[in-house]
Amino acid sequence: xxxxFRRNTAGYVFLTPWLIGFFFLALGPILVSLYLSFTRYDMxxxxxxxxxxxxxxxxxxxxxxxxxxxxxxTFVAFSVPLRLAAALGVAMLLDKGLRTIGLYRAIFYLxxxxxxxxxxxxxxxxMFGLNGVINQVLSMVGITGKGWITDPDTSxxxxxxxxxxxxxxxxxxxLAGLRGIPRDLYEAAEIDxxxxxxxxxxxxxxxxxxxxxxxxxxxxxxxxxxxTSAFIISNGTGAPADSLLFYTVYxxxxxxxxxxxxxxxxxxxxxxxxxxxxxxxAFATSKYWVHYENERD
Amino acid sequence: xxGLTLRNVEKSYGPLTVMKDMNLDIHDGEFLVLVGPSxxxxxxxxxxxxxxxxxxxxxxxxxxxxxxxxxxxxxxLSMVFQSxxxxxxxxxxxxxxxxxxxxxxxxxxxxxxxDEAARILQIxxxxxxxxxxxxxxxxxxxxxxxxxxxxxxxxxxDEPLSNLDAELRVQMRVELAALYERLKxxxxxxxxxxxxxxxxxTRIVVLRAGRIEQVGTPEExxxxxxxxxxxGFIGSPRINMLAAQVEGSGAARRAVLADFRAFALPDLxxxxxxxxxxxxxxxIRLGGGEVQAEGRIKLVxxxxxxxxxxxxxxxxxxxxxxxxxxxxxxxxxxxxxGFDLADLHYFDTAxxxxxxxxxxxxxxxxx
Numbered sequence: 001x002x003x004x005f006r007r008n009t010a011g012y013v014f015l016t017p018w019l020i021g022f023f024f025l026a027l028g029p030i031l032v033s034l035y036l037s038f039t040r041y042d043m044x045x046x047x048x049x050x051x052x053x054x055x056x057x058x059x060x061x062x063x064x065x066x067x068x069x070x071x072x073x074t075f076v077a078f079s080v081p082l083r084l085a086a087a088l089g090v091a092m093l094l095d096k097g098l099r100t101i102g103l104y105r106a107i108f109y110l111x112x113x114x115x116x117x118x119x120x121x122x123x124x125x126x127m128f129g130l131n132g133v134i135n136q137v138l139s140m141v142g143i144t145g146k147g148w149i150t151d152p153d154t155s156x157x158x159x160x161x162x163x164x165x166x167x168x169x170x171x172x173x174x175l176a177g178l179r180g181i182p183r184d185l186y187e188a189a190e191i192d193x194x195x196x197x198x199x200x201x202x203x204x205x206x207x208x209x210x211x212x213x214x215x216x217x218x219x220x221x222x223x224x225x226x227x228t229s230a231f232i233i234s235n236g237t238g239a240p241a242d243s244l245l246f247y248t249v250y251x252x253x254x255x256x257x258x259x260x261x262x263x264x265x266x267x268x269x270x271x272x273x274x275x276x277x278x279x280x281x282a283f284a285t286s287k288y289w290v291h292y293e294n295e296r297d
Numbered sequence: 298x299x300g301l302t303l304r305n306v307e308k309s310y311g312p313l314t315v316m317k318d319m320n321l322d323i324h325d326g327e328f329l330v331l332v333g334p335s336x337x338x339x340x341x342x343x344x345x346x347x348x349x350x351x352x353x354x355x356x357x358x359x360x361x362x363x364x365x366x367x368x369x370x371x372x373x374l375s376m377v378f379q380s381x382x383x384x385x386x387x388x389x390x391x392x393x394x395x396x397x398x399x400x401x402x403x404x405x406x407x408x409x410x411x412d413e414a415a416r417i418l419q420i421x422x423x424x425x426x427x428x429x430x431x432x433x434x435x436x437x438x439x440x441x442x443x444x445x446x447x448x449x450x451x452x453x454x455d456e457p458l459s460n461l462d463a464e465l466r467v468q469m470r471v472e473l474a475a476l477y478e479r480l481k482x483x484x485x486x487x488x489x490x491x492x493x494x495x496x497x498x499t500r501i502v503v504l505r506a507g508r509i510e511q512v513g514t515p516e517e518x519x520x521x522x523x524x525x526x527x528x529g530f531i532g533s534p535r536i537n538m539l540a541a542q543v544e545g546s547g548a549a550r551r552a553v554l555a556d557f558r559a560f561a562l563p564d565l566x567x568x569x570x571x572x573x574x575x576x577x578x579x580x581i582r583l584g585g586g587e588v589q590a591e592g593r594i595k596l597v598x599x600x601x602x603x604x605x606x607x608x609x610x611x612x613x614x615x616x617x618x619x620x621x622x623x624x625x626x627x628x629x630x631x632x633x634x635g636f637d638l639a640d641l642h643y644f645d646t647a648x649x650x651x652x653x654x655x656x657x658x659x660x661x662x663x664x
Binding site: 093182187188190192198202209 | 347348349361368369370373374375378380384385386395396399400443447450
């Protein structure tokens, strides 16, 4: 054993920064939060063991927990397909062999760099406000707008649109995937008189399935974790009428506003399980729709 | 069935013209092979015929109808790609049926055609497999099957055998020839392999740098190559080329070669003072021939029924000689080799074939 360490000292020295980060910033907090989720803890006094109390309260009594789930699920259900569709659409436009493709790629990626920022969320709030740009444009064509963000029925969709706008990274992955589909397949289809739409449905989509699957899983996880935009646009409250009470916003408030750290930890673990369940579901269904070219039977 | 006509067909990419004044008549029911080295434009030409590549100028007609602007799917043709272009996520059966489904053909008819093609190509046991479960040769059969089911008037093949190993290539070549005999549909076949061209074609088109060098039957190309390029390209092993200076004038003109005795030239339709003389490997005679030289055997390649003997002449030039049967020459041996004048092909300085004027026999001269 000593010999082993002596021989690999250099390796461990180089690993140290990562190991410290992993144990103290990742694994440590993860395990501590698991413990805290079974306690009552206000960050001032010591945690008090409460067994499954937090979880029981969450599922049986906490109506805001269910509301947060509803908001988050709605957001995931709309934003993920829309973002993927936008990403695929733009990727297909860019896959036409343009000489300036690098420039366009950068331009279309820009919103993804800016979109998650506080500045853009603030800008978004102004745009969709009662006197915002959106309503000004609508009024030009004779439509009277409303406070899109202050109306609980529409507020979430403004965030869906904001999320859709950040299609940069799935777009790049789609673009790489599209580039990987052999041209011959389309040429063979063309000679066979296959319509563009059928080519898309019968060749592009199935050939892209592994990439779609990858993007779907990643974007779903991303969507469940959405925080900044909802937090900023709702002023950190989840208002109006809890219509922007994203799961993460609720969790954040429980932890850092009301200092119910034990309960917040339990919320975090439930979110983790939900995300894991969705990912598992995606993997379980993938064998029916995802085709890998190099798969062995 | 379909005949094709190309008139002054041109292909350019921006300012770059890669093909110019292409004129070609492809007869109904023939197996035409386009052959040439890489970059000669053979695939581009095929793709223009297919409708996958735009024709920059000139006209392409199929059965007398100009089809320049007709989409690929309306040209009544099918194409086999070098990469096979099978849809990897579909079973063999679906691959075969895919094109027919576009034609809103009744299911029963699709099934009949798929089964028929599978039977012809002996791929019936593979119908439910995915392409990744097939070997190269099986994939190739499926690709051909996909062409057959459409029952097109014209088959296009873009180097279909080049991804197969040597043995399979020979086997598929035989099968393609059999398929042609069976269907007797016009086939246009692109290859860079002159053996494939020679064995499959009813006519061959030799291309170089976007131009047609010669069109003819395999025999015509082999026995009467129109220029030095075709002479060198067609035939394996490569034809022997000898540089010759022409001395004298009129009937007394004679060819002076580096290693062979000078000899009187037959009456040739050229006045050039330099010629290239070509000689097939099988035309060289050891110990015989009207014109002779001494040489040393550098290498003997054993090919079973025959041997390919590399002979170095005093000038350093190597000639290839086909030795038949139990010939027992060894490397290092010095031999006398020669040829008959009737076996020579003459090419002028512009590398074009020079014909001998009929009835003028050549006589060997003593140097």
